Amino acid sequence: AQIAPGAVHVPDWLSPAxxxxxxxxxxxxATGPVPMRAARLPGGQRMSVRTVCVGWHWQPYRYTRTADDAGGARVVPFPDWLVRLGRRALTAAYDDPVAASRYTPDTALINHYDDQARMGMHQDKDEKVREPVVSLSIGDACVFRFGNTETRTKPYTDVELHSGDLFVFGGPSRLAYHGVPKTFPGTADPATGLKSGRLNITMRVTGLD
Ligand code: MD5
Ligand code: FE
Structure with a gap:
């Protein structure tokens, strides 16, 4: 379903396998050279989600090749299977096979939400280019709040995201404010292998080299 121009929700897109x-x-x-951690904001507070990155290391609010806030190790390369999954995601969301075939994400941020974790309303603008963001949800369901490009307040649309859902943010929706005001603890199917909480994978094109 299209939530706004360029913002497409595809429920139940990923198979259980x-x-x-x-x-x-x-x-x-999460247990590799740059372990999953709660990133620290410039003001000193820790984010409530825990994050691990591939391709590039993200910290508020920049991308680096080495984790200078987490031991200095080099982040693992972005795997080819994830590029292919990103292209399939664009194919599912948009009727534009040429754009899908050219889509080459070079970083993924993996956020884990425990039962208390939240994501405040924000824009994703640390990338230098405005290629679509592909979002995959696994585990507990959540309320995803999709806002507007002008303010972090109303108007917004609340959408429930469930395990296996795909969301793609492109075009005019790429810079919309968005957040996760709550998750629904205990709603996950244990068959995914996730013990608790919610996992969100976002693929992005940094435009960096
Ligand atoms: C999440 N993650 O569920 C959300 C979903 C993040 C983040 O917000 O930055 O890791 S990804 C939603 C997203 C990404 C890029 C653009 C837009 C939404 N958007 O324009 O609405 O953990
Ligand atoms: Fe975001």
């Missing part, structure tokens, strides 16, 4: 494979990959990354 794909979700399980992604959970295993995320667990490997």
């Amino acid at each position: 794909e979700q399980h494979a992604i959970v295993i990959a995320c667990r490997d990354w």
